[in-house]
Amino acid sequence: MATVLQARPRQFVNTAYTERITRRALRYLQSGFAVHLRGPSGTGKTTLAMHLASLMGRPIMLIYGDDRFDSSDLIGGRTGFTHRRVVDNYIHSVVKTEEDLQQRWVDARLTLACREGFTLIYDEFNRSRPEANNALLSALEEKLLVMPPDSNRSEYLRVHPQFRAIFTSNPEEYTGVHKAQDALLDRMITIDMGEPDIETEKEILISRVGLSGPDALKIVHVVRAFRRKLDLTQHPSLRSCLMIGRIVKEHELAVSKNSADFRALCADVLLARAGKRQDEGSQLLNHLLDQLPG
Ligand SMILES: Nc1ncnc2c1ncn2[C@@H]1O[C@H](COP(=O)(O)OP(=O)(O)OP(=O)(O)O)[C@@H](O)[C@H]1O
Secondary structure: OOOEEOOOOOOOOOOHHHHHHHHHHHHHHHOOOEEEEEOOOOOOHHHHHHHHHHHHOOOEEEEEOOOOOOHHHHHEEEEEEEEEEEEEOOOOOOOEEEEEEEEEEEEOHHHHHHHHOOEEEEEOHHHOOHHHHOHHHHHHHOOEEEOOHHHOOOOEEEOOOOOEEEEEEOOOOOOOOOOOOHHHHOOEEEEEOOOOOHHHHHHHHHHHHOOOHHHHHHHHHHHHHHHHHOOOOOOOOHHHHHHHHHHHHHOOOOOOOOOHHHHHHHHHHHHHHHOOOHHHHHHHHHHHHHOOOO
């Protein structure tokens, strides 16, 4: 069953950084192009996609890329049965029954979004195999969705003029993802998202967790310096800041170099993200925490 999201996404924090990207992406969507937000984990791609979709003011259709998808998961297929039973009791001593089972065509999410003019968010679309995504090629370019012969419809579905698509992907993920087709990438405008700036991360922590500005800034500095100095491209991300921030807030921990609880929390959240460089990570983290005020 397809999910159409009518609700607004969780509170979106707007800063100069997010506004710049939003303005660009919105411009492309308004001109009818698909937008592709590409960037490492935790850089806010999905959140921004939801925000953009809500600004488009149409119902939102969400799909998560999946290696097990085939084209029917996007377009639809014959699932379930309709059951028809005719009981003929015209001559009361004779009962004649006739049963007919027919498979029913059910539209999948892409078809629904194209037909109704929804905004499609296809999160991590390159987790699906390229051939599963083939239907998107003509939907984005010719504005026609090619329907399979057994759909009992005409061969093509004309895409609603308000249909829009927003894709996200993570270029640095290697497991469970497929190389996106050049032809599909050529039909979208790709915006590369790096890590948000310090101001944005700080504002997100303040707004989402309720931390004070100075505490939010200290956490953002520790996490960013840890990532940069260890040269970790993927982790830790804004998500790690949010984890640390939430626990600090809910358990009233001091963000200070003298707080053993805060130091242990940072170690638990960050060190596992250093992979095999645990010793190096541990030394670096102690050094960064020692620089915090007491
Ligand atoms: N502008 C924002 N306002 C509020 N919260 C945000 C914002 N940007 C990101 N976040 C929060 O940061 C976290 C990571 O964001 P998100 O899940 O969108 O990242 P992502 O790039 O899609 O990550 P992944 O590739 O791992 O799915 C989430 O908890 C999200 O709610």
